Structure formats: C-alpha cells, structure tokens
Amino acid sequence: MEPWFDEAETNALALYMKSGGWLTEYSETRELEGLIASYVGSEHCIMMPSGTLALYAMLKVLGITGEVIVPDMTMIATANAVRMAGAQPVFADISIRDLCLNLYALSDHITRRTSAILLVSLNGRAPNMDMLHHLTRKYNLILLEDAAQSLGSTWQGKHLGTFGLAGVFSFSCQKIISTGNGGCVVTDDTQLAQELRIFKDFGRKEGGHDKYETFGINLKFTDLQAVVGIQQMKKLPWRVERKKEIYDLYRNLLIGITELTLVTTDLEFTCPWFVDILAKDREGLSSFLGMNSISTRPMYPAIRLTPPYGYGGAQDWISDTVAKCGLWLPSSSQLADTDIRMVCDVIKEYYG
Ligand SMILES: *Cc1c(COP(=O)(O)O)cnc(C)c1O
Numbered sequence: 001m002e003p004w005f006d007e008a009e010t011n012a013l014a015l016y017m018k019s020g021g022w023l024t025e026y027s028e029t030r031e032l033e034g035l036i037a038s039y040v041g042s043e044h045c046i047m048m049p050s051g052t053l054a055l056y057a058m059l060k061v062l063g064i065t066g067e068v069i070v071p072d073m074t075m076i077a078t079a080n081a082v083r084m085a086g087a088q089p090v091f092a093d094i095s096i097r098d099l100c101l102n103l104y105a106l107s108d109h110i111t112r113r114t115s116a117i118l119l120v121s122l123n124g125r126a127p128n129m130d131m132l133h134h135l136t137r138k139y140n141l142i143l144l145e146d147a148a149q150s151l152g153s154t155w156q157g158k159h160l161g162t163f164g165l166a167g168v169f170s171f172s173c174q175k176i177i178s179t180g181n182g183g184c185v186v187t188d189d190t191q192l193a194q195e196l197r198i199f200k201d202f203g204r205k206e207g208g209h210d211k212y213e214t215f216g217i218n219l220k221f222t223d224l225q226a227v228v229g230i231q232q233m234k235k236l237p238w239r240v241e242r243k244k245e246i247y248d249l250y251r252n253l254l255i256g257i258t259e260l261t262l263v264t265t266d267l268e269f270t271c272p273w274f275v276d277i278l279a280k281d282r283e284g285l286s287s288f289l290g291m292n293s294i295s296t297r298p299m300y301p302a303i304r305l306t307p308p309y310g311y312g313g314a315q316d317w318i319s320d321t322v323a324k325c326g327l328w329l330p331s332s333s334q335l336a337d338t339d340i341r342m343v344c345d346v347i348k349e350y351y352g
Pocket of ligand 1: 050075120
C-alpha cells in the first residue's frame with residue numbers, strides 16, 4: 001500500500017504557501033471537514049492530528065470510563081486509545097465471516113462496568129449493524145466506531161463510522177487517502193462536536209484569548225495537511241473503485257486454491273483497503289513471495305496477547321487463527337492488473 005501524491009498536492013501547497021497562511025488549522029481545515037462530513041453523511045467532522053488521538057478525544061470528551069469492548073483483531077491503537085482515555089479495554093473475539101466483533105458472543109463480555117462498544121470495521125467490512133444496535137439498546141451501551149479503515153465503505157448503503165454516537169477515521173500514510181498523519185471524529189451530535197472543538201483547543205471556545213471553559217489540550221490539525229487532504233478527497237472516489245477492482249481481480253485469480261481462504265466480501269458496500277487472505281503455511285508463502293520481490297505483511301497479532309496487554313490464557317480464538325494465517329497481499333491502488341496477475345501466478349506456483 002502506498003499513498004498517491006502528485007502535482008495536484010504540489011500545486012495546491014505552493015498556492016497555499018503563497019497565500020500567506022499560517023499553516024495551523026484554519027479555513028482549509030474547515031473546508032476539508034465539510035468535504036468529509038458530506039462524503040460520509042454526518043453532521044459534523046472534527047479534524048485531529050491522528051486517528052489514535054481522534055479515538056482518544058472522542059472517548060475522553062464523552063467521559064467514557066469503566067470497560068469498553070474492543071475486538072481482539074485490530075490495530076493496537078484501538079485498545080491503546082481506550083486505555084489512554086482512562087477506561088479499560090475488554091477484548092472480544094471476532095467472527096470469521098467478517099473479521100469484526102462476533103455479535104453472537106458479545107454478551108459474554110458485558111458486565112455492570114461496561115459502558116461502550118467500540119466497533120472496528122476491519123478492512124471496510126461490518127457485522128449486522130441492526131443486530132449491534134439491538135444489543136447496545138438492550139444493554140444500554142454507547143456505540144462508538146473505529147472506522148479508521150473504512151472510508152469508502154458502507155453497511156447496506158449507510159457509511160461506516162456513522163452508526164454510533166461518533167466514529168473515527170484515519171489519514172495516516174497507509175490509509176486509503178492520507179495527509180501524512182491525521183484523523184477525524186464524525187458525529188451528528190452538535191453538543192459533542194462543540195465539546196470536541198473546545199477540548200482540542202486547550203478548553204477554549206475560540207483562539208486569540210485565554211478564557212478556559214473546561215480541561216483541554218492541543219489537538220489541532222494543520223492547514224498545510226488540510227490542503228493535501230482536500231486534494232486527496234478528489235482522488236477518493238477513483239481509489240474506492242480501484243480498490244474494489246483490485247480485490248475482485250485477486251479473488252477471481254485465486255479461486256480454487258484450497259490452501260487459501262478469502263473473507264466473503266460484498267463489493268457493492270465494502271471497499272477493501274487491503275487484500276487480505278487466510279493462508280495455510282503463511283510464513284512459507286510470504287517468504288516465497290519475498291524471494292520473487294513481492295512484499296506482503298502478516299495481519300495484526302491478537303491484541304490481548306501482546307506485551308502491553310498480555311492476557312495469556314487460551315489461544316483458540318478466531319483472532320488467534322487470523323493472527324497466524326492472515327496475510328496482506330500487495331494492495332496499492334497504483335498496481336496494474338498485470339502486477340496482480342504476476343503475484344497470483346507466484347502464489348499458484350508456491351502451492352503447486
Ligand atoms: C490506522 C488505524 C488506527 C490509528 O490511526 P492513526 O492515524 O495511525 O493514529 C486506529 N485504528 C485502526 C483500526 C487503524 O487501522
């Protein structure tokens with residue numbers, strides 16, 4: 001996966017620099033927020049310096065304490081942000097159907113201290129959101145979304161990140177579009193949006209004076225990055241379509257290899273950010289691909305077993321299987337179809 005920057009970003013940055021802007025968050029950031037909000041269909045979008053800090057700010061401003069259910073298969077930032085905000089992440093297993101929280105086993109993890117469920121729509125896929133809403137209502141929990149990987153993906157046509165009270169996207173350099181680093185919170189809740197804006201500016205309602213309303217820190221974005229983000233938003237529709245084409249091509253070419261499993265993916269709604277496969281003998285496959293100059297990356301470890309969390313315990317979760325077999329294949333939207341055919345030929349050669 002690689003970002004795509006070209007003359008569009010170069011020219012926009014040059015124009016911005018000549019305009020005398022102060023680089024920090026101002027009108028370009030407002031414009032980018034408007035573009036994102038209308039793309040995903042939310043009332044508000046609040047830019048943050050990263051996806052991690054967007055998750056943190058969302059949890060902190062909502063005052064989420066107690067236990068928060070997070071999936072065991074995710075980028076570690078999901079759990080770390082919960083911890084940083086002062087709550088306790090409680091890991092739950094995923095479903096092999098969509099690699100997201102297994103809703104059928106979720107109630108096993110709900111206790112009197114549970115305050116929220118932080119859904120991760122891994123690789124743009126989502127579980128049955130009606131069922132999830134039913135669960136959160138039944139147990140009186142707040143639904144929040146880490147949709148960092150889901151820009152361009154919907155569940156039944158409604159954009160991911162907009163199902164709960166608030167959702168988060170990331171614009172780090174591997175994500176579908178990038179501002180180098182960056183993230184945002186989207187929400188329809190006007191009061192939450194206002195509180196987030198105050199929180200990210202030292203607890204002030206506006207800059208230029210020192211009137212502090214509440215506790216806050218500096219989580220401002222920069223207009224320099226927003227200028228890039230505005231150009232990236234123009235490329236997003238093409239990238240979303242190209243990602244779907246790439247996934248579809250891989251899927252068609254890899255069909256019939258019994259050593260591989262691909263997660264069922266409805267390309268009408270899901271934009272797979274990475275091409276993920278579950279592979280028998282993953283290490284062997286990835287080193288054979290490496291010998292053929294094809295880079296791959298193992299999927300995430302089961303977060304509950306990583307040193308910062310170190311639960312230990314039984315290792316027969318679905319997340320353990322995915323951590324052991326999951327592999328990301330070359331997924332850049334700049335790949336040509338011939339590149340993808342070549343990768344698939346090498347995979348076929350490996351499995352004989
Ligand atoms: C990338 C990512 C994050 C962290 O976002 P950053 O912008 O890198 O801080 C959080 N959660 C998930 C699921 C991610 O993929």
